[in-house]
Amino acid sequence: MSQESPRELLAQISQQDDEPVSKSQLKREMHALQQLGEAIIAMTPAERARFPLSDDMLAAVEETSRIRSHEGRRRHMQYVGKVMRREDLAAIQAVYDEIAQETLRRDHAFHRLEKWRDRLLDEGDSAVEAFIDEFPEVDRQALRQLIRNAHREREQGKPPTNARRLFKLIRETAGV
Structure with a gap:
């Protein structure tokens, strides 16, 4: 996996054209969503509470702390990426940018x-x-x-x- 910031990942995902998307592009987007999910999971509960996340995403975030095995966590992060597809990425990006500015x-x-x-x-x-x-x-x-x-x-x-x-x-x- 590449070491890009969630801001860059969101920008990649949002740059979709009306052209058909290749299977490789879909995989890159899925990995980007997984990394974004990992970034959200790594934040403090107070920071996470600021994001407009659905109930499914909040449940997936809470479930992450209970998973101990490496393979189980890997599969769960794939699920997090799948759930992230249904989230409002523009709103998430706005909150992420705000948190990044406060940290800076x-x-x-x-x-x-x-x-x-x-x-x-x-x-x-x-x-x-x-x-x-x-x-x-x-x-x-x-x-x-x-x-x-x-x-x-x-x-x-x-x-x-x-x-x-x-x-x-x-x-x-x-x-x-």
């Missing part, structure tokens, strides 16, 4: 916070002042204490417990 925004926010943490630990007071200017509601005493403790841990070669606490403080302050 969250990842960018975390990278920004990681950069703040690294900057606070590496640059010292100038970075602390810049952080306080951007987030005036931060607990300044706790911020400075965590930075001092993280420096001490780094010098002593200890695990970065206070650097993690610093990141948590930054995350809570930024509201992410």
Whole structure:
């Protein structure tokens, strides 16, 4: 199976012409639907709940967690692909795109916070002042204490417990 994203798979399936479809094309579409089903199954229950899935598809998703054997799971994924043919693929694609955008925004926010943490630990007071200017509601005493403790841990070669606490403080302050 190819390693394409569900978005690409949906685009392939939706690009059907009025011409007759070959048996090979039908197989490719079936594999694409199976991969889409696997992607939906791999999501968290909260994310899955956002998709407009039929009762049959929801039952197939729930059944997947009970299947332990490899061959049984393979056959079940074929069934999931068959059920996916009856789903509203355009609506599923819209929800999938929305979830992908939210994930991307969250990842960018975390990278920004990681950069703040690294900057606070590496640059010292100038970075602390810049952080306080951007987030005036931060607990300044706790911020400075965590930075001092993280420096001490780094010098002593200890695990970065206070650097993690610093990141948590930054995350809570930024509201992410």
